[in-house]
Amino acid sequence: xxxxxxxxxxxxxxxxxxxxxxxxxxxxxxxxxxxxxxxxxxxxxxxxxxxxxxxxxxxxxxxxxxxxxxxxxxxxxxxxxxxxxxxxxxxxxxxxxxxxxxxxxxxxxxxxxxxxxxxxxxxxxxxxxxxxxxxxxxxxxxxxxxxxxxx
Amino acid sequence: xxxxxxxxxxxxxxxxxxxxxxxxxxxxxxxxxxxxxxxxxxxxxxxxxxxxxxxxxxxxxxxxxxxxxxxxxxxxxxxxxxxxxxxxxxxxxxxxxxxxxxxxxxxxxxxxxxxxxxxxxxxxxxxxxxxxxxxxxxxxxxxxxxxxxxx
DNA sequence: AAAAAATACTTTGAATATCAAAAGAAAAAA
DNA sequence: TTTTTTCTTTTGATATTCAAAGTATTTTTT
Numbered sequence: 001x002x003x004x005x006x007x008x009x010x011x012x013x014x015x016x017x018x019x020x021x022x023x024x025x026x027x028x029x030x031x032x033x034x035x036x037x038x039x040x041x042x043x044x045x046x047x048x049x050x051x052x053x054x055x056x057x058x059x060x061x062x063x064x065x066x067x068x069x070x071x072x073x074x075x076x077x078x079x080x081x082x083x084x085x086x087x088x089x090x091x092x093x094x095x096x097x098x099x100x101x102x103x104x105x106x107x108x109x110x111x112x113x114x115x116x117x118x119x120x121x122x123x124x125x126x127x128x129x130x131x132x133x134x135x136x137x138x139x140x141x142x143x144x145x146x147x148x149x150x151x
Numbered sequence: 152x153x154x155x156x157x158x159x160x161x162x163x164x165x166x167x168x169x170x171x172x173x174x175x176x177x178x179x180x181x182x183x184x185x186x187x188x189x190x191x192x193x194x195x196x197x198x199x200x201x202x203x204x205x206x207x208x209x210x211x212x213x214x215x216x217x218x219x220x221x222x223x224x225x226x227x228x229x230x231x232x233x234x235x236x237x238x239x240x241x242x243x244x245x246x247x248x249x250x251x252x253x254x255x256x257x258x259x260x261x262x263x264x265x266x267x268x269x270x271x272x273x274x275x276x277x278x279x280x281x282x283x284x285x286x287x288x289x290x291x292x293x294x295x296x297x298x299x300x301x302x
Numbered sequence: 303a304a305a306a307a308a309t310a311c312t313t314t315g316a317a318t319a320t321c322a323a324a325a326g327a328a329a330a331a332a
Numbered sequence: 333t334t335t336t337t338t339c340t341t342t343t344g345a346t347a348t349t350c351a352a353a354g355t356a357t358t359t360t361t362t
Contacts, residue, residue, distance in 0.1 A: 008287050012271045015290045019297065026297045042348080058311060071349055073312055078347095095310040095357045120163045122296035123289050131285045136159050138278060138286040139166045145273040146170065146177045193319075209340060222320055224341055229318090246328045246339040 030115055036108050038082055046075055047084060047101060047109050055088070055098035084108060181266055187259050189233055197226055198235060198252060198260050206239070206249035235259060 028041030039047075049064045050056060062072040076099065079085040084105035090096035101109055124132055179192030190198075200215045201207060213223040227250065230236040235256035241247035252260055275283055 008275070008283050009271060011287050011291065012274065013267055015294065019290075019294050023297060040347085059309090067348090068350060069311060070313080070351080074348075077312095093310085093358070097311065116164055119293070119296055120160060123163070123292050124159075125292070127285065127289065131289075132159050134278075134282045134285045135289045136162045138274060138282065139170075140162070141277065142270075142274050143166060143170050145270055191318085210338090218319090219321060220340065221322080221342080225319075228341095244329070244339085248340065 027115070031112055033111070036111060039079075039084065039108065042075070043079060043084070044108065044112055046072075046079065047105055048112060050085060050099045050101055050105070052101060052106060052109060055086075055100040057090070057096050057098055061099060079105070178266070182263055184262070187262065190230075190235065190259065193226070194230060194235070195259065195263055197223075197230065198256055199263060201236060201250045201252055201256070203252060203257060203260060206237075206251040208241070208247050208249055212250060230256070 028044075031041065031044055032039065036044075046061070046065065049061050058069050058072055058076070062069045065072065076085060076087060080087050083102055086100045086102050086105075088098045088100070090098050124135070127135065179195075182192065182195055183190065187195075197212070197216065200212050209220050209223055209227070213220045216223065227236060227238060231238050234253055237251045237253050237256075239249045239251070241249050274286070278286065
């Protein structure tokens with residue numbers, strides 16, 4: 001293995017070992033500002049899954065988050081109590097619970113989104129179009145690797 | 152924002168929003184094989200922090216993991232009970248506890264390392280030297296972004 | 303139409319993770 | 333020799349998670 005490649009290996013390994021493990025913690029610190037001081041990083045993750053599109057039911061949100069529906073129920077209890085999420089029984093099928101973001105929840109959602117935008121800007125700042133293309137391709141490979149390894 | 156760029160934005164955003172959140176879950180599934188069925192992803196993370204170098208004390212490992220020493224004590228109790236970690240009082244300073252990996256712990260450590268190696272290989276396989284360069288640079292920026300945002 | 307099965311969700315009980323604060327033991331400083 | 337500091341563990345409280353049991357509603361079968 002030549003030196004140059006070795007450096008890249010070390011770099012990538014460091015990212016995998018350290019950065020990914022730190023990201024959730026750091027992200028949480030960055031997100032939980034004075035305005036949204038009563039929600040955790042986990043909560044924010046749930047708000048993101050509930051999203052700003054059509055209301056979603058419990059099962060589908062749980063699937064997105066890879067948790068059981070029981071686990072989600074507890075988390076949603078909290079978010080409803082804190083006023084971030086609306087929980088409404090469906091009229092068509094009264095077994096179904098529909099989740100949506102309250103105004104406060106949407107605010108938090110957009111606050112989070114801004115963090116991601118900032119992050120993407122930071123990453124792509126000094127990259128030209130072609131380089132961004134390369135980066136996108138590499139990350140896509142990373143994703144495929146994970147999704148395939150899952151099996 | 153032009154269409155091409157928008158696509159990349161979506162792509163990068165998806166990676167940041169979903170992939171990073173999934174990675175730890177997927178990694179855990181991939182790692183907890185029949186051989187190491189009694190440890191969690193969190194355990195594996197701790198084994199990684201204890202590492203295969205010189206024995207480390209509680210405080211320093213806790214700092215690496217960004218948890219309190221009390222939290223680490225509990226986790227180490229488990230790992231010692233399961234036979235992955237050796238916990239020895241230092242002779243020089245009898246307040247200090249020195250942690251090291253047992254043979255079983257080292258095996259798990261290398262198993263984990265192999266996963267990372269596979270992943271890096273998968274990512275870099277189809278990329279030429281220049282492309283790897285771009286990827287490395289972008290990830291380095293991502294790392295800097297996070298470390299700086301932390302303040 | 304009634305009974306049985308399936309579906310969507312909540313509740314419960316147990317395990318694990320986490321922190322802050324208190325407590326214990328040993329070393330360093332005064 | 334006290335006092336203070338350092339390193340670790342313990343304790344009590346809160347949160348997250350899952351599997352399994354329970355509830356309510358809808359769909360399917362008989």
